[in-house]
Amino acid sequence: MAKTKTVLLAALFIITLVSCNIFPDFSYIKPDDNLDTLEENSFYAQNMANEKYYKVKAEKLLESDKCVIWAERSSRVTQGQAWLIAHEYETVIRPRIVDAFSKKDFTVSYNGTRYHFDDMLDYANWLGGGNDGKLTILLLDIKDGFKNPITDPYVAGYFFSGNFQLQGKIGGSRHYSNGRDMIYVDTDPGLKTETRQAYATFAHELQHLINYVTSVQMRRISLMDIWVDEGLSSQAEYLYLEENPSDKCEWFSDDREGTIARGNNFFVWDNHSEKSSVMDDYATVYLFFRWLYLQADTGLQSSIFYDILTSRDVDYQAVTAAAGKINPLWYNWGSLLGTWLAANYYPGNTYGYTDDRYLQETIKVKPIGGGTISLYPGEGVYSIINDPVNHVGTPRIRYAGLAGNASAINDSPPYTEDVLLTFNANTNKTASPETGYLTGVSPPVPRMAAEGTQTPKKTGPYVIDARDMLRRAGR
Numbered sequence: 001m002a003k004t005k006t007v008l009l010a011a012l013f014i015i016t017l018v019s020c021n022i023f024p025d026f027s028y029i030k031p032d033d034n035l036d037t038l039e040e041n042s043f044y045a046q047n048m049a050n051e052k053y054y055k056v057k058a059e060k061l062l063e064s065d066k067c068v069i070w071a072e073r074s075s076r077v078t079q080g081q082a083w084l085i086a087h088e089y090e091t092v093i094r095p096r097i098v099d100a101f102s103k104k105d106f107t108v109s110y111n112g113t114r115y116h117f118d119d120m121l122d123y124a125n126w127l128g129g130g131n132d133g134k135l136t137i138l139l140l141d142i143k144d145g146f147k148n149p150i151t152d153p154y155v156a157g158y159f160f161s162g163n164f165q166l167q168g169k170i171g172g173s174r175h176y177s178n179g180r181d182m183i184y185v186d187t188d189p190g191l192k193t194e195t196r197q198a199y200a201t202f203a204h205e206l207q208h209l210i211n212y213v214t215s216v217q218m219r220r221i222s223l224m225d226i227w228v229d230e231g232l233s234s235q236a237e238y239l240y241l242e243e244n245p246s247d248k249c250e251w252f253s254d255d256r257e258g259t260i261a262r263g264n265n266f267f268v269w270d271n272h273s274e275k276s277s278v279m280d281d282y283a284t285v286y287l288f289f290r291w292l293y294l295q296a297d298t299g300l301q302s303s304i305f306y307d308i309l310t311s312r313d314v315d316y317q318a319v320t321a322a323a324g325k326i327n328p329l330w331y332n333w334g335s336l337l338g339t340w341l342a343a344n345y346y347p348g349n350t351y352g353y354t355d356d357r358y359l360q361e362t363i364k365v366k367p368i369g370g371g372t373i374s375l376y377p378g379e380g381v382y383s384i385i386n387d388p389v390n391h392v393g394t395p396r397i398r399y400a401g402l403a404g405n406a407s408a409i410n411d412s413p414p415y416t417e418d419v420l421l422t423f424n425a426n427t428n429k430t431a432s433p434e435t436g437y438l439t440g441v442s443p444p445v446p447r448m449a450a451e452g453t454q455t456p457k458k459t460g461p462y463v464i465d466a467r468d469m470l471r472r473a474g475r
Helices: 007-018 079-101 120-127 187-193 195-218 226-241 246-254 278-295 304-309 316-323 333-345 357-362 466-472
Strands: 042-046 053-063 067-072 104-110 113-119 135-140 168-170 173-175 182-186 372-375 380-384 397-402 419-424 434-437
Touching: 042 135, 053 079, 053 135, 067 079, 079 120, 079 135, 079 195, 079 226, 079 304, 113 120, 120 135, 120 195, 135 187, 182 187, 182 195, 187 195, 195 226, 195 304, 226 278, 226 304, 226 316, 246 278, 246 357, 278 304, 278 316, 278 333, 304 316, 316 333, 333 380, 333 397, 333 419, 372 380, 372 419, 397 434, 419 434
Parallel strands: 067 135, 135 182
Antiparallel strands: 042 053, 053 067, 104 113, 168 173, 372 434, 380 419, 397 419
């Protein structure tokens, strides 16, 4: 850790970084003179339901070796609870996330002086003007419009990169920085009823923080694509839970709105208008990154997420560079995408979710009928093959034949397997959707379970990322 740095030096360093367009644009934030002065023991927070910023009065409950815990005064969080959170952070969450995602034992030069850091969280503390290596954790009831635990999603925690800014105005626009490295953790329903989910979200947001400051440290020209960043954070949840998050896996298989069966997934993030379609993105991006990990051998598993996070590329190429080490064919995005889509239909095949019995038994995707379908980049669908199919693919719209217990997919016509996979391999996530062909065979009508034996669909509450909640609010 840097031992002799002053806050002024950190401030100068941050101003230098602003000129590189690393930090977000704050011009959208509406000025509020009532928030200009941040009193002692107060923090700025974001209202996810109406886009506005507000002040949170808090009290410091605990300061440990690696964190300082504050709680909103109305939260009723006790010092005992704060101790449990600090203990979980220092002994489980922090070491696991640092081990998987963080650069370690490195130096940064500034004005002719070299500063040493133990890891990226140590560096983040320095970027935020700190000198003690302690992350600020604010426990609060995040304002997200949550009322109905069955239908309403909620924000279980968030990381705001703007906190690395100096407090005040930039270019005449007001922003609301707390001037430190910090994570926000929800208390209701978060810590109140979903403690393990709150901790998993903590791990999720910690990856976002590390990803962000890694971009700063590496002088990337932009931040990582949302789906890559979210995919890595989904694996941070797994690292904490040490099991597949059932909410994401069950959401995928339930497909309650039929949007996954019609192709919706993570590659073009939150591009469907259905009320809950963004939950498809969280479910599919988790499964994609989990599948990639399972396909790697032990040696590659230990470094695959770190390699993606520290890539100079910030889009799909960061993923294909890592995936190509598993299978040389996967340096090509279309080959990688097509194999994962095939794995979702036949999760028990050798190209499927190897060594994960839960996913092999849980993951289900439904075929659809019809003659054609419009697919955004990254989307794929399945249709039943009754007779040989001779569809010829293009560089973007591609086809593959899938069969149970097959060791590979067939990507050359004629397709005589059980199922035809039709997918859009375009790597331009801003491109318009394109038309793909199906087999025209209607899928079989699912048999109704006997009355009283039907498996109930999982209900909420579901966790949604802060930026997606804000997008819902109209930003």
